Amino acid sequence: MHVGILGGTGPAGRGLGCRMAAAGIEVTLGSRDKARAEAIARELAATWKDRGLPIRGDTNAGAADADLVVVATPWDGALATVQPLRDQLADKVVVSMVSALVKVGQVLQAVQLARGSFAGTLQAALPRAKVAGAFHHLPAEDLLDLDSGLMADVLVCADDPEAREATLALVESMEGLRPLDAGRLTQAQAIEAFTAVCIAVNIRYKARTYVRMGGI
Numbered sequence: 001m002h003v004g005i006l007g008g009t010g011p012a013g014r015g016l017g018c019r020m021a022a023a024g025i026e027v028t029l030g031s032r033d034k035a036r037a038e039a040i041a042r043e044l045a046a047t048w049k050d051r052g053l054p055i056r057g058d059t060n061a062g063a064a065d066a067d068l069v070v071v072a073t074p075w076d077g078a079l080a081t082v083q084p085l086r087d088q089l090a091d092k093v094v095v096s097m098v099s100a101l102v103k104v105g106q107v108l109q110a111v112q113l114a115r116g117s118f119a120g121t122l123q124a125a126l127p128r129a130k131v132a133g134a135f136h137h138l139p140a141e142d143l144l145d146l147d148s149g150l151m152a153d154v155l156v157c158a159d160d161p162e163a164r165e166a167t168l169a170l171v172e173s174m175e176g177l178r179p180l181d182a183g184r185l186t187q188a189q190a191i192e193a194f195t196a197v198c199i200a201v202n203i204r205y206k207a208r209t210y211v212r213m214g215g216i
């Protein structure tokens, strides 16, 4: 399995890429600047040199050559990032970890998008791709620290059965993460909006929270 991460040089992409690579998944961190992605990949590999992480850096187009692609840019740059890659992403599973949030005064709020969620917007922009939503509520710092003891649930949603199964299997393979099938892609609206709640709680309690559902 080879996973490419668009915008993989940010905290979210680095954390996710590091944890995927620790599971033996070949990872390409994508960037608008190939040299920056290469430097960050080298740095991650050096930090965890005992783990032999199979991670490298490339352009976003290079990362889009992977079998499965994760979108990890800010929401307002994501469509411009994927649109030139439409043909490369056709028939692939594309996982959105993006939450569209905007600061209103001191408070982060979910943006009301015409298609309900960013994942739905992405599916509309990439009609030939198989879009899933996942990884929205994970604290990047804890993903990046492979020794953090993270034990988080990851809510996965998708309309396409292959997107759902591939994303659930990917999450399952990563240490410290439990995949939960949250249903259709329309659930992304609530999942993405809940990120604003997690961030508000983090600020209030000076914490790095994550989702863990009881009863399962």
Ligand SMILES: NC(=O)c1ccc[n+]([C@@H]2O[C@H](COP(=O)([O-])OP(=O)(O)OC[C@H]3O[C@@H](n4cnc5c(N)ncnc54)[C@H](OP(=O)(O)O)[C@@H]3O)[C@@H](O)[C@H]2O)c1
Binding pocket: 006, 007, 008, 009, 010, 011, 012, 013, 030, 031, 032, 033, 036, 037, 071, 072, 073, 074, 075, 076, 077, 078, 080, 081, 097, 098, 099, 100, 135, 136, 137, 138, 139, 140, 141
């Ligand atoms: N941070 C978290 O804890 C966390 C957790 C879960 C989900 N997320 C989600 O993951 C996504 C990334 O979060 P982040 O904190 O890693 O964000 P970030 O650092 O602001 O951005 C990630 C990367 O995206 C690229 N980028 C920035 N602006 C761009 C633009 N306008 N167009 C195209 N590429 C751009 C940059 O890479 P280059 O300059 O190298 O191209 C940057 O390193 C967000 O959508 C967020 O909602 C974040």
